[in-house]
Amino acid sequence: MHKRSDTSRQIEIILSQSTFLNRQALFLRPDPSRVVVRPFKPATEPRDLNPTDKTRANHIVDRVLALDLQTAESMLADILENFEGRHRNLLATFECRAEDMEDAFTPHTEFTKVQRQLVGAYFLHEYSFEASALFNPSIVAHPDQSGVSPGSRRFILSLRAVGEGHVSSLTFRTGLIKADGSVEIEPTARLASTPKIQTPRSVTGDEPVKLSFSAQQHISERVIFPITPAQSNGIEDARFVAFEDSGQTKFYATYTAYSGKAIRSELLETDDFISFRMTPLRGSAARNKGMGLFPRKVDAQYAMIGRQDNENLYLIYSDDLYTWDGGQLILSPKFPWEFVQMGNCGSPIELDEGWLLLTHGVGPVRKYAIGAALLDKSDPSKVLARSREPLVRPEPSEREGYVPNVVYTCGAMRHNDQIILPYAVCDTFSNFSTIKIVDLLLTLDG
Template identity: 75%
Template sequence: MSQATFLNRQALHLRPDPARVIVRPFKPATEPRDLNPTDKIRANHIVDRVLALDPDAVAAQLADVLDNFQGRHRNLLETFEARADEMEDAFATHGVFSKTQRQLVGAYFLSEYSFEASALFNPSIVPHPDQSGAPNGGICVVISLRAIGEGHVSSLTFRTGTIAADGSLTVDPTARLASLPRISHRISGPDGERVELTFKGEEELSERVIFPITESQSNGIEDARFVEFSDGDRKAYYATYTAYSGRAIRSELIETSDFMSFRLTPLRGAAARNKGMALFPRKIDGRYAMIARQDNENLYLIYSDDLYTWEGGQAVLRPQFPWEFVQIGNCGSPIELDEGWLLLTHGVGPVRKYSIGAALLDKRDPSRVLARSSEPLLRPEPSEREGYVPNVVYTCGAMRHNEQIVLPYAVSDTFSSFATIKISALMEAMKR
């Protein structure tokens, strides 16, 4: 199978930018319930030192902080006060603070974090909920990306762009600032915490960053596989992702209709204990369906009645060709074509080299495999082999536009690029 007949790499790259920073709580001043006795003593020492300053010195110090950081973040004083509010229990023994003292204290318990300093990779792509600016014959899109910063902590970030009628993609300039959402709702349950998040309307989509919030996500929100889901006249965006606590992984689900408000929910069931789940873009025979990999080796078809509970499953794809002998996995949600469900897969071969392949599943019964690529659609080119994890190309989701598949993909777990695939040529190649 010759890539030249159906695949075109685009000269477009999204690279990590260490200048993009957020502010987040820093230890020892984490949430009061998490402070151990030593941290509480140290936190109180910091507060004591601030309160020992005379009012003029407090005002001067706060002005100096604002002079240094104001242009790097939105609403810094509001952020400082919100951080002081979070520390209220730990500060109770200190009496009454002036507003300026509270703001300065809040600043001492925050730190900047360059959330994409190390990598910007494993992208997925979906139609934008607002198509008012779409070009003739084209479409506006949202690209999700996994960002990695200091300590290998993964978060979720976004870009916007347009796909022209011919399939060429343009990515909009990235916002200079980066912002975290407000936690509007938080519920603890037997399966973990469900969290609802809201960004402000003035924050551009590329400015919005979803950083780990719950204990299960504390070391990363990894590899979000976004899909536009249709249920009758209703459309929503869902993404499965891997929550990593530093000790354990599990699959969780993001839901949004506008990329401004998000709900993050743990998934239940034996099939959700691994990574790499991808939701079909609509129900099949009245049930939700996923492609998943429960055993770290094969791909399974699983169903659910409620979207949140996933059990059992039927193996539909196993390693078959040399480039995927180590394991296979999905590369995002299946894409509906006239011919069937196009499922992009990744295969791991010798020297842990990752390549991207494809399979065609029956539209009515996705457990039936109609065709499969015997060779990779995309493998690391010489210029794509070097990076944080060498010899890897990977994607978390492509989309159809006209007669092409638009494929964002990661290069060696470092940066992201794009390719287009001619559907008719790919179908013919898979038949051969």
């Protein structure tokens, strides 16, 4: 049998990729008009401040409480007129913030409800959480499929939102995959809200943090903003997966907590996208970014794909979900488009043929592209095939943005005979592609 040259095989792969990748016209762009209220903290006090001296917070409270009642009421009414339509339950938010300022209230024995609410307003500020970017999406089937027509599926999309100071938070969208494979995104809620933190305020971030939203809030209204010191500069790149165990479905997401100086992997878990639990991961394999959890146990253990050495991909097992040590090297940079480094692009997707693992590779001029590998279903350490050429690479129209020459995803989803692939463009906005599974597998080399 005549053996094709590597060059002819490469040309064939590139030509097939140009026909099977169906890019949708669903551009999810950052919207600076969407804001949440966040605590405002006065600048750090001088280190030589005498403990008996008043702080800046005390001074602000003193000035507010010195206002006569009529002026205070007028100011509060003006604030509500300007901001109430932009947030839910604003007066209650002011009062909650005033509770945080109890130390500043201490010298005062009497104050009115209006004064407390006005003080709360002085220690809050609006934050445009997606002013700069809306990117690195992942997708899972919605837990509620009621009313969806046969052959269609409702989904939840998570996205990394970036605002002032390059602080990352987690936001959501919902949409529908139709029976014909086309994708629709539901309109975004006008308002946005952060959750109620159920963990004590003394939380250090080394223990689980519980948080919840109101079930009446549309999911696109829910924003998970950094809570602990380890997350203070960002909750980055959540990789969601619908995890099946004993007939029950739970949603997990590995993400990167960034303090501004250090990173660590953490786990977000939820049953309903209303209540969440955030837990730091332990172990030598959890010290880097980009961990992707398998959607079910493998050989009675939890399994993860990780990149603890910044360059290669490892298969890691754990008995308790929260501790990840060691790992077996399964994929290293092999082709020119991934020579700099490899990483996973979300949780593996189970197919009849094996585990489909989307990967990213970094090539010359730090150009990011998306590829794939097929792992053995019973033994994922065995690589059956992988992408010689990328599945998705930056198009000429997709090269400009905050970080040029990047396409990236944090997770795709199977729907019937297709892979639904949301992906980010230049760390700025997001789009969708759909890929027929049979065509995708034909591009992989054994």
